[in-house]
Amino acid sequence: MGSARMFGPRRNEKTVLQRLLSLNWGIVLATILLASAGFAMLYSVAGGTWEPWAARQMLRFSVALVIMMVIAVIDIRYWVAAAYPAWFVSVLLLLAVEFVGETGMGGQRWLDLGFMRLQPSELAKIAAVMAIARYYHGRNHFQSRSLRSILVPVLILAVPFILVVRQPDLGTSLMIVAGGVAVVFLAGAPAWLFVVSGISVAAAIPIGWQFLRSYQQDRILTFMNPEADPLGAGYQITQSKIALGSGGLTGKGFLEGTQSHLNFLPEMKTDFIFTALVEEFGLVGAGIVLALYGIVLTYGLLIGIGCRNQFGRLLASGLSVSLFLYVLINVGMVMGLMPVVGVPLPLISYGGSAMLTWMVAYGMILSVATHRHVTIAPKGSGIV
Amino acid sequence: MSREGQRYQTFSRRALLLAGAQGIALTGLGGRLYYLSIVQGEQYKLRAEKNRVSIRLVAPERGEIFDRNGEKLATNIQDLRVLLVPEQAEEIAPTLEKVQAIVHIDDRQLSRIEQRIRRQRKFVPVTLAQGLDWETFSRLNVQIPGLPGVQTDAGLSRLYPGGNAIAHLVGYMASPDEEDVYKSPLYQLPGFKIGRQGLERRYEDKLRGGAGTRRVEVNAVGREIRELPPREEASKGSDLYLTLDIELQRHVMEKLGEEAAGITVIDLHSGEILALASSPGYDPNEFTRGISSANWEALLKDPRAPLLNKSVTGQYPPGSTIKMIVALAALEQGIISPETEFYCNGRHRLGNHTFHCWQRRGHGKIDLLTAISKSCDVYFYEVAEKLDIDLIADMARRFGLGAVFDVGVDGEKQGLVPDRRWKQVIRNQSWQLGETLNVAIGQGAMLATPLQLAVMTARLATGQQIIPRIVRETGDVTHPVFQPLDVNPFHLETIRRTMEMVMEPGGTAHDYRRSKSAAKLAGKTGTAQVRRISLEERQSEEGVLDNDDLPWQSRDHALFVGFAPAEAPRIAVSVVVQHGGGGSSVAAPLGRSIIDFALDRIAKPEPDGGAA
Numbered sequence: 001m002g003s004a005r006m007f008g009p010r011r012n013e014k015t016v017l018q019r020l021l022s023l024n025w026g027i028v029l030a031t032i033l034l035a036s037a038g039f040a041m042l043y044s045v046a047g048g049t050w051e052p053w054a055a056r057q058m059l060r061f062s063v064a065l066v067i068m069m070v071i072a073v074i075d076i077r078y079w080v081a082a083a084y085p086a087w088f089v090s091v092l093l094l095l096a097v098e099f100v101g102e103t104g105m106g107g108q109r110w111l112d113l114g115f116m117r118l119q120p121s122e123l124a125k126i127a128a129v130m131a132i133a134r135y136y137h138g139r140n141h142f143q144s145r146s147l148r149s150i151l152v153p154v155l156i157l158a159v160p161f162i163l164v165v166r167q168p169d170l171g172t173s174l175m176i177v178a179g180g181v182a183v184v185f186l187a188g189a190p191a192w193l194f195v196v197s198g199i200s201v202a203a204a205i206p207i208g209w210q211f212l213r214s215y216q217q218d219r220i221l222t223f224m225n226p227e228a229d230p231l232g233a234g235y236q237i238t239q240s241k242i243a244l245g246s247g248g249l250t251g252k253g254f255l256e257g258t259q260s261h262l263n264f265l266p267e268m269k270t271d272f273i274f275t276a277l278v279e280e281f282g283l284v285g286a287g288i289v290l291a292l293y294g295i296v297l298t299y300g301l302l303i304g305i306g307c308r309n310q311f312g313r314l315l316a317s318g319l320s321v322s323l324f325l326y327v328l329i330n331v332g333m334v335m336g337l338m339p340v341v342g343v344p345l346p347l348i349s350y351g352g353s354a355m356l357t358w359m360v361a362y363g364m365i366l367s368v369a370t371h372r373h374v375t376i377a378p379k380g381s382g383i384v
Numbered sequence: 385m386s387r388e389g390q391r392y393q394t395f396s397r398r399a400l401l402l403a404g405a406q407g408i409a410l411t412g413l414g415g416r417l418y419y420l421s422i423v424q425g426e427q428y429k430l431r432a433e434k435n436r437v438s439i440r441l442v443a444p445e446r447g448e449i450f451d452r453n454g455e456k457l458a459t460n461i462q463d464l465r466v467l468l469v470p471e472q473a474e475e476i477a478p479t480l481e482k483v484q485a486i487v488h489i490d491d492r493q494l495s496r497i498e499q500r501i502r503r504q505r506k507f508v509p510v511t512l513a514q515g516l517d518w519e520t521f522s523r524l525n526v527q528i529p530g531l532p533g534v535q536t537d538a539g540l541s542r543l544y545p546g547g548n549a550i551a552h553l554v555g556y557m558a559s560p561d562e563e564d565v566y567k568s569p570l571y572q573l574p575g576f577k578i579g580r581q582g583l584e585r586r587y588e589d590k591l592r593g594g595a596g597t598r599r600v601e602v603n604a605v606g607r608e609i610r611e612l613p614p615r616e617e618a619s620k621g622s623d624l625y626l627t628l629d630i631e632l633q634r635h636v637m638e639k640l641g642e643e644a645a646g647i648t649v650i651d652l653h654s655g656e657i658l659a660l661a662s663s664p665g666y667d668p669n670e671f672t673r674g675i676s677s678a679n680w681e682a683l684l685k686d687p688r689a690p691l692l693n694k695s696v697t698g699q700y701p702p703g704s705t706i707k708m709i710v711a712l713a714a715l716e717q718g719i720i721s722p723e724t725e726f727y728c729n730g731r732h733r734l735g736n737h738t739f740h741c742w743q744r745r746g747h748g749k750i751d752l753l754t755a756i757s758k759s760c761d762v763y764f765y766e767v768a769e770k771l772d773i774d775l776i777a778d779m780a781r782r783f784g785l786g787a788v789f790d791v792g793v794d795g796e797k798q799g800l801v802p803d804r805r806w807k808q809v810i811r812n813q814s815w816q817l818g819e820t821l822n823v824a825i826g827q828g829a830m831l832a833t834p835l836q837l838a839v840m841t842a843r844l845a846t847g848q849q850i851i852p853r854i855v856r857e858t859g860d861v862t863h864p865v866f867q868p869l870d871v872n873p874f875h876l877e878t879i880r881r882t883m884e885m886v887m888e889p890g891g892t893a894h895d896y897r898r899s900k901s902a903a904k905l906a907g908k909t910g911t912a913q914v915r916r917i918s919l920e921e922r923q924s925e926e927g928v929l930d931n932d933d934l935p936w937q938s939r940d941h942a943l944f945v946g947f948a949p950a951e952a953p954r955i956a957v958s959v960v961v962q963h964g965g966g967g968s969s970v971a972a973p974l975g976r977s978i979i980d981f982a983l984d985r986i987a988k989p990e991p992d993g994g995a996a
Contacts, residue, residue, distance in 0.1 A: 141390040182402065188394040242435065245420040245428025258436040262603035283421045287414060294410045301403045305396050313392075317399050324406050328413070335416050 019073045019370050027366060030296045031068075031347065031359075035061045037289055038348035041277050044255050045268045053269055053350050060352050064359035071363025076371035079364060080311050083127075083134035087156060090127040093120035094163040101167075119353040121172045124160040125322055126361055128180045131156045133314035136187035138378045144188040153184050170216055171329070171341035179322030183314050186304070219339040236266045237336045243279040244335060251282030269350040271342060275334045289348075290331070297324045300365045309376045312368035319361040326354065437612065438602040443573050444593030445540060447621030449554055449583060451630040452656070452856075456545050458554050458584070463541035464516040465575065466524055466534060468497075471506035473533030480512070482531055486523050487513045492677060507607045509535065511575050515673050539575060542584075542672045546630055548665030549637045552693035553628065553793055553854070555582020556671035570595050580671070582693075582794050583624060583855070593621030625856040627656030635981045636661040639974055644962040646694030647974070648838035649982055652846050652953050654863055657854040658982055660793065660835065662694040687937070688962070697795040699831040700960050703910030703967065704759045705945045706780070706826035708844055708879045711752060713779035714767045715875040722878050725751050728762035732821075739765050739821055740922070742911070756882035757891040759909065761825045768824035773815055776823060777803035782869060784839035784850075785832050791854045799836050802829040826910060837958035841945040843869060844883070845906070845953035847876050883908055884950045893944070893972035903983050906953075907946025907975060909967030914941060931965040939963040944971035948979045955982045 014022065039061075042054040097111055097120055110117040132153045136144055143149055157180040164173035185194060209217070222234050243259035252258065257279040260268045268276045278286040300320030304313035323346060330345040332338040344351055346358040420428065449458035466487060473479045480497070483489070489497070489512060500510045512534075516524070524536055542557050544550065557577040565571045570592075571578070578592075579585035596618030601609040636647050640663035649659035666683055670676075675683075683690055692698065714720045730746035732739040741747065741761040747754070755763035768776075780786065786801035800806075802823060804815045822828030832840070835852065842850040848866035856862070869876075883906035885891050892909045915938045917928055931939045942964035947956040957975050964970040 141387040141394070144391060144394075186395055186398050186402070188391060188398070239435075241420060242428050242431045244417065245424050246432035248421050248425045248429065258601075259432055262436055262601065262609065264435050264604045278417065278421070283417055286417050286421075290410055290414055290417075294407065298403050298406055301399055301406065304399050310391060310395070313395050313399075317395075317402070321402060321406075324409075328409055331413050335413065335420065337413075337416060 014370075016073050020069070022370055023069070023072055023366055024299075024369050027296055027299060027362065028065075028068075030292050031362060032065070034289065034292050034296075034347045035355075037277065038273065038350075040254070041273050041280075041348065042269060042350055044257065044280060045260050045273070045276050047261065048255050057350055057355075060355060061347075064352075064355055067356070068359040068363040068366070071360060072366035072370060074367060076309070076312055076367055076374055077376060079130065079315070079367065080134060080137070080376055083130040083311075086123075086127040087131035090120055090124040091159055091163070093118070094124060094160060096120070098163065098166065117353070121160070121164045121167070121169060121176070122353045122357045124164065125172070125176050125179055125357060126319065126364075128157055128160055128176050129183055129318040129322060130315060130364075132180050132183040132187075133311050133318055136183065136314055137309070137311035137376070139187070140378075141188065145190060147190070147193070150184065150189060150193070153180060156180065168213060168216075170212070171343055175322065175325050175329070175343075178325050179318055182321035183318035186314055186317050187310075219341065222340065236272070236340055239264045239266065240272055240275045240334045241336050243275045247279045247282040247286075249283050251278070251280045251285055254280055256280060270344050271330065271340070271349065272334055273349050274331055274345050277348070293324075293327050296362075297327070300362070303365060303369045303372070307368055307372040309374060311376060312372065312374075316365045316368040319365055323358060323361055326358075435604075436601055437599050438608075439597050440600050440608075441569055441573060442596035442598055442615070442618045443540075443570065443576055444595055444618035445620040446542065447591040447593060447623045449591075449624045449626065451546075451626050451628045451633075452658075453629065453631075455630050457550050457626065457628070457630060458542060458544050458546075460540040461543045463514050463539045463575075464518070464521040465514040465537045465539055466512045466516065466521075467509040467537055467574070468501070468512050469507060469509050469533045469535060470501050470504075471533070473531075476501060479531055479533060482527070483512055483524070483534060486527060487516065487520055489513055490676070493674065509537075509574055514539075514541065514575065541575075542577070542669075544668045544672075546633070547669070548667050549634045549661070550628070550630065551582075551665045551668045552662045552695070553582055553626070553660060554668060555584040555586075555794060556580055556668035557584055558671055577672070581668075583626075583792060585794070586792050587624055587855075591621040591624060594619040627651070627654070627658065627854050627856060628660065629658045629982075629985055632978070632982050632985055633659045633661055636978055637663060637665060639977055640961075642688075643964055644688035644694065645964065645974075646696075646698045646834035646960050646962075647978065648695050648834045648852075648958045649978060650838050650842045650850065650852055650956045651986075652842055652850065652947065652956055655842070655850045655852050655866065656856075657791065657835075657852050658955070658985075659978070660693075660695045660791075660854060662692065662698075664688055664690045666690045693793060693795055694960070694962065695834045696791075696793050697797050697833070698960065698962065699797050699799050699833055700941050700943070700962070701827050701912040701914075702785075702830060702832045702837060703826040703912035703941065703943050704761075705837060705840075705908050705910035705943050705958075705967075706823070706830065706832075707756055707759065707764055708883065708908060709779050709783055709785070709840070710764055710767060710771070710776055710824045711756060711882070712871065712875055712879055713775045714771050715752075715878065716779070716872060717771065717775060719770045720752060720767060722752050725749055726755075726763045726766040728760050730762070732762045732765040734765070734769070734818055734821060737818060739818075752878070753882050753885055754890075756879075756908065757885035757888070759886075759892050764824040765821045768820045769817065771820070771824075773820045773823060774803045774805075776820070777801045780830070780840075782871070783843045785830075785836050787836065787839075789835065789839070789852050791835070791852055793854060796835070797833055799833050800829055800831040827913060834958045834960045837943070837945050837960070838956055841947055841958060842956035844876065844879060845947035845956055847871065847873060850956075880906055880950070883946070887946075887950075892968045893976075903949040903979070904951060905946055905948045905976060905979060906950040907944060907972065909972050910941075910943030910945075911965075911967040912941040912943060914938065914963070936963050939965055942967045942970035944975040946972075946975045946979060948983060954986065955979050957982070 039054050039058055042057050046053050101110055110119055135152050139149055157177050160176050161173045243265055257276055259265050259279050260276040265272050265275055297320050301317050304317040307313045326346050329338055329343045333340055344354045346354040446460055448456055451457055497510055497512060528534055544554060558580040560571040560578050570576055579588040596616045598615040599612040601612055603609055636659050643663055645663045647661045651658050727749050728741055728747035730741050730744050747758055747760045750760055750763055780801045786799055788796050788798050807813055807815045819828055823830050839852055847869050849869055850866055886893050886907050887905050888894050893907055921928060942961040944959040944967055947953045957978050959971040959975045961970050
């Protein structure tokens with residue numbers, strides 16, 4: 001089986017154009033709708049102007065949309081082959097930020113590439129899922145169930161976790177782990193393992209508390225009782241809840257949000273943009289946005305069920321769970337259900353990193369959907 | 385089932401499980417949102433409104449103060465100001481320099497401004513200068529486009545057209561003290577002033593008016609974004625009407641010139657105070673503008689005490705003006721009759737102490753009428769020996785001495801009517817007869833204010849318990865009915881007759897009996913000693929030193945009380961010129977002039993119908 005046969009077009013296989021036409025356009029449309037909600041809110045919080053945020057965000061989204069389409073039509077087998085190298089590259093980049101990264105928000109997170117700021121931790125989120133999916137792709141049912149199989153995934157997750165924690169960015173490192181653990185779970189690792197781990201983590205929290213940085217401790221304490229210090233650390237959560245609640249059923253109307261326009265809301269173009277949206281569009285607007293996220297993410301999770309190869313199944317579902325955590329943490333945070341951890345709302349918050357992660361991940365999920373009938377050998381080459 | 389089949393089955397089951405968990409989590413988020421926006425929505429709406437809307441006060445226009453004829457004593461004028469909003473200024477120091485090139489700001493004011501800029505929030509305007517003239521104001525307005533953060537503003541400020549003639553009555557306004565700033569939200573408005581002295585302070589609540597409110601939308605740091613209707617307008621404070629005649633008051637001040645003096649004029653029909661003057665005065669407008677420290681020091685250090693209202697605060701020995709009271713007490717007790725005579729040889733011995741008459745060679749044989757008109761002291765030493773001090777004190781009190789009338793002017797003093805009880809309580813000593821002799825000629829412990837002396841004169845003239853007042857609470861002229869005094873009218877008539885004789889040939893003030901007006905005047909002069917005259921001085925070649933030869937602080941107080949017309953009293957006046965010299969030479973001519981002027985004013989029908 002030469003390389004030409006491995007990737008070349010075969011009988012029953014589609015051309016690029018055919019693949020493009022067979023893309024799930026419903027997902028693409030929902031993605032565009034979610035991004036548009038972001039444009040509208042960036043236009044609003046800027047006081048009704050396209051500058052400085054909305055216009056740039058639209059430009060970014062256009063580029064990201066093209067990237068998503070390109071990734072979607074690339075044969076799934078290329079992604080199988082790219083899984084481990086991608087993980088290595090992400091680890092190398094994380095090591096790079098350790099030495100030459102730009103400091104921001106209390107940690108080293110960015111590599112300034114000149115035209116954009118790259119956050120290697122975002123790349124690591126996707127790469128870790130790809131690498132674990134690739135690993136379990138090569139394991140059969142019994143192998144997947146054995147406890148020994150857990151060692152490689154643990155290694156795959158531990159390296160980026162440690163590097164990202166050191167930045168320090170606890171939130172992102174935990175999200176990397178959570179996405180990876182989801183793949184391990186889907187791959188069939190024994191269920192009791194997750195129960196035991198869950199209990200262990202719960203027991204370890206009091207010990208881990210001491211190792212948290214003081215700003216991280218503050219965030220958690222504030223989350224526990226935001227009203228205790230409404231003008232200090234709890235200010236953000238309190239003002240966010242006022243904005244959310246005062247929107248009522250249908251909101252105050254576009255450009256009419258008082259909490260956002262009068263600057264009571266913190267970080268309203270990034271972390272708290274969902275709050276600004278709910279203030280202006282109310283429970284109805286929030287419901288529509290959450291429903292769109294729900295449809296897109298659940299679809300991504302269930303794409304795996306219709307896929308004939310294990311790599312595609314695990315990749316699509318794992319990435320969906322990762323992205324779902326993004327949304328869950330951000331929305332939970334602005335509602336006062338979680339500590340303020342500085343996680344943006346992908347597609348809607350201003351900024352390129354989260355958007356790019358989302359679009360690349362969905363490129364792959366769509367690629368899995370397009371190539372759901374393709375079967376791949378356990379070694380990752382040829383057809384079973 | 386194949387291994388692949390088993391693997392797929394596990395995956396599918398677990399994927400569905402996760403999908404379900406996602407669905408539950410999203411539903412949970414939706415539920416939380418429902419709780420916040422629907423269940424607790426009203427509460428959060430209120431909190432958002434509280435965040436957004438700030439109630440700002442609108443300063444009320446202060447009530448004005450009018451005299452009896454409707455002339456303005458205190459009013460509000462447009463005040464042209466220049467303000468600086470620090471946050472809008474690019475740099476503070478160069479901006480201030482540019483403003484200073486147009487408007488003079490002195491160093492003290494400058495340091496105050498810099499302190500304000502540091503302490504206040506950056507969007508709160510700081511007043512740089514006020515009371516600008518139109519020319520400066522226009523020049524500033526031309527320059528403003530090049531001075532970011534600088535604003536011009538036309539507000540209201542207080543003006544006292546009466547100037548220094550009424551300073552002691554109306555007082556002045558000043559910024560609230562730093563520690564009082566939090567007592568009322570109004571105090572925090574830029575440039576807000578409160579009554580600091582006089583009627584401005586006493587009637588602060590009445591004059592101030594009600595603050596209006598406007599609702600403004602503010603952002604998170606409290607900056608005003610826009611005003612939200614409706615606006616509740618401020619209500620102007622109530623005007624204050626005085627019984628004072630500013631023309632008469634000005635005349636009095638003119639006559640006093642540089643003297644340190646207190647003068648009170650009372651309308652006997654109503655008890656209304658027509659003039660309550662204190663000299664020297666000061667310009668209350670200086671306080672509104674912010675008095676310079678040099679001028680303030682000068683006011684404080686001036687020995688003639690321009691800041692004190694001598695008409696009510698100054699307490700002086702009444703001198704011979706008390707003699708009517710002593711005589712009346714003796715008449716009422718039957719100790720003397722109008723015909724009772726005593727012999728005056730210029731001195732009176734009591735024990736081993738000699739009491740002198742002002743007339744060294746004596747008056748000879750005199751009766752009561754002559755004793756008062758010539759102001760013989762020995763006659764009153766004789767009377768005092770037979771009259772208990774408590775009887776004199778009682779009579780003095782009936783005529784308003786020792787009383788506070790609370791007319792509304794700052795610093796009204798009680799004076800002092802000494803009696804046995806007072807001596808026992810204050811000095812812990814029993815009363816000595818010699819002290820009664822001193823009190824009987826208005827020396828000793830007895831003290832009275834010019835206002836009290838005017839009231840005493842008013843009561844002598846009318847036989848009624850005249851109560852003085854200076855504020856017409858309702859703004860209308862009222863004619864109160866006063867109770868008659870509990871004194872035998874014949875005795876009072878006798879006393880009034882003696883006062884007429886003061887102004888007649890042989891009396892101490894006969895030179896001033898008549899002038900341009902035909903009104904006949906009744907009065908009494910007084911000269912109150914403020915130093916002890918030693919035996920050596922009395923026995924020396926030159927005799928007692930003349931006032932002109934003494935330093936100012938040691939000269940006698942010159943007093944005069946009087947009323948006119950004698951046959952139908954209408955006006956009572958009291959004059960006390962501090963260290964002015966003799967009552968007959970200094971105080972009596974002033975009294976004459978003031979009474980003439982006052983009678984003139986009353987005779988003329990006022991266009992506003994103030995004086996009846």
